[in-house]
Amino acid sequence: MNENEDIKPECVASAPRPRKSPRLRMSKKPYSPLQEMLIGWVRYYQRNASPKTRSACLYTPSCSEYMILSIEKYGSFPGTWKGLKRIYRCRPPYGGEDLP
Secondary structure (H helix, E strand, O other): OOHHHHOOOOOOOOOOOOOOOOOOOOOOOOOOHHHHHHHHHHHHHHHHOOHHHHOOOOEEOOHHHHHHHHHHHHOHHHHHHHHHHHHHHOOOOOOEEOOO
């Protein structure tokens, strides 16, 4: 038996992992500061909007989640524009599944 086989590595304390988002990110590249700010505003809306307002969305994913996905996929300005167009469409007779 080798001497190295008996040695067990010591447990090393690692830094705490960042909290994972409940959804998957479209891209792995880091956000720009403007994207972080825009997504932060949408997350604030998601936490603080009334349930009646939030449940009125006709689409899947919801309009706020669509806004986040489009900002991640297309960038700050085109993604915001696509999200605003989606919010404008969010009324009857439209609805259903709509992805960025």
